[in-house]
Amino acid sequence: VFSLYIKQVDVPGKNHGFLLVFRDRTEEERLNRMKNELISVVSHELRTPVATIMGYVELMMMYDLPASQRQEFMETISSEGSRLSSLLDDVLDIQRLDNDGMTYHMTYVPLLELIEGVAEQWNIKSVQRIYVHAFNGDFFAYADQNRMVQVLHNLVGNAVKYSPGTDRIDITLWEEDEWICIDVRDYGIGIPENVQDMLFTKFYRVDNSDHRQIGGTGLGLYISRKIVEDHHGTLTFLSASDKGSTFKIRLPKQEDLL
Ligand code: ADP
Numbered sequence: 001v002f003s004l005y006i007k008q009v010d011v012p013g014k015n016h017g018f019l020l021v022f023r024d025r026t027e028e029e030r031l032n033r034m035k036n037e038l039i040s041v042v043s044h045e046l047r048t049p050v051a052t053i054m055g056y057v058e059l060m061m062m063y064d065l066p067a068s069q070r071q072e073f074m075e076t077i078s079s080e081g082s083r084l085s086s087l088l089d090d091v092l093d094i095q096r097l098d099n100d101g102m103t104y105h106m107t108y109v110p111l112l113e114l115i116e117g118v119a120e121q122w123n124i125k126s127v128q129r130i131y132v133h134a135f136n137g138d139f140f141a142y143a144d145q146n147r148m149v150q151v152l153h154n155l156v157g158n159a160v161k162y163s164p165g166t167d168r169i170d171i172t173l174w175e176e177d178e179w180i181c182i183d184v185r186d187y188g189i190g191i192p193e194n195v196q197d198m199l200f201t202k203f204y205r206v207d208n209s210d211h212r213q214i215g216g217t218g219l220g221l222y223i224s225r226k227i228v229e230d231h232h233g234t235l236t237f238l239s240a241s242d243k244g245s246t247f248k249i250r251l252p253k254q255e256d257l258l
Contacts, residue, residue: 049080104144111139118152126160137175142255154220155184163188187244
């Protein structure tokens with residue numbers, strides 16, 4: 001994208017001159033598009049939780065509801081509040097990634113414990129049961145604990161979200177040489193082969209009716225892959241439509257491999 005403008009230059013004692021100015025605005029346009037996309041995706045995703053919270057609060061203010069119903073409404077308000085807060089976290093992360101990058105607080109992290117914690121939290125709220133299988137290893141990785149929790153929540157959350165009507169999700173952990181391997185497997189709607197290349201692109205969401213009716217921003221996988229790669233690991237997947245997906249994290253165990 002170029003902009004072109006003509007500037008008149010007056011040099012005293014000389015003829016008038018004109019200057020043709022070309023300016024390459026490709027990068028500027030790209031950033032603008034990205035900003036617009038962020039605003040439109042985020043405001044769309046804000047709409048539902050905000051409307052739900054407002055609606056429930058108004059109902060509770062207007063009516064003297066039985067305790068059990070109040071409790072149910074409060075739980076919904078709380079989970080919609082968490083959705084808002086994780087959406088804001090994603091926006092801040094995108095901001096960080098696009099500027100200076102993220103900063104990491106590295107320690108030896110007990111991944112099995114972490115994964116069991118994440119599975120437990122999802123087991124409370126998801127229809128599917130999350131099973132954790134671990135084989136031979138201590139599963140300590142040199143990593144940023146909170147960022148690892150974030151990646152796992154994102155992958156398990158997607159597995160839950162994109163496998164309606166199924167009853168299980170399997171997380172498998174094992175060690176191979178100096179690597180820790182984690183697979184998150186669901187049996188849901190899967191990812192069509194012709195769009196698999198796009199999946200880790202910022203804002204990308206599979207554009208078919210099965211996927212569209214499930215909410216999202218297309219930011220989670222982009223952020224997760226960046227975090228895993230900053231740990232010198234990889235995040236990939238295998239998937240087929242209607243057969244489910246397996247998201248695969250590979251992380252180096254040791255500090256000196258980083
Ligand atoms: P979001 O879920 O917020 O849209 P993500 O970046 O986490 O964003 O995922 C990008 C897209 O990849 C999703 O919109 C969805 O179409 C697809 N996707 C991610 N995880 C799965 C999964 N486990 N099964 C099927 N599709 C998935």
